Amino acid sequence: MALQWMILAYVVAAEAGVAILLTLPSPKALKSRIVSLISLILQPSLFVVPFSAFQLLDIYWKNEHRLMCSGEICTAAERDRYEKSIYKAQRNAVLCVSACLLYWYVANNTDHLWHVW
Template sequence: MGLQWMMLTCVVAVESAIAVLLTLPWPRPLKSRLVALVSLSLQPAVSILPFAGFHLLDIHWKNEHRQMCTAEVCTHEELLHYEKSVFKAQRNVLLCVLSCLLYWCICCICKYQKEVRELEEAEKRRKNQ
């Protein structure tokens, strides 16, 4: 399971890097090629959504079936282990939500850039006529 979380962490890192690259002020030819490249990779990258959704369901199920550990019942070591597992679950929920949110942001940025390019082309055509 740790490998899957490491993979999700890498996906979030790559998605955030792509989002930053898309929002930087590049020259128009470079920006249009970058948007085209990212747009081509969006369809295969949509598989991150069910992957993250499955893991969110897994975290929810584990949280519902986790044994509670209170100071009266558990030893200090068991309490630390319980708190560590809760923190890991919270981190993993954050990773899942971030992966979905960043994917959506990248889609919106690409769509916006394409619309801007189309409007600029339409404006050039009207000026030439």
């Protein structure tokens, strides 16, 4: 399970780097080469959208079927483990949403810049 979150984190970091490259001012010749390279990479990297959607569904399903730990029944260790799992689920949901939003941003900026050149 941790491998898929690590892969998604690397993809989000790469998308953030590409988004920064697209927004930096640069000469027209360099910008057109960057845009053409990113356009070639963008099509195969579309896998991130369904992958993130599947991960969000997994997070939702696990949240709905998670045992609740409240009241006097739970020990302190169980309560800590429950809270840690909630925080991890929230972090992973933010990671999935940011992957989709960054892909959308890069795709829209690449299309826009490609038509300008």
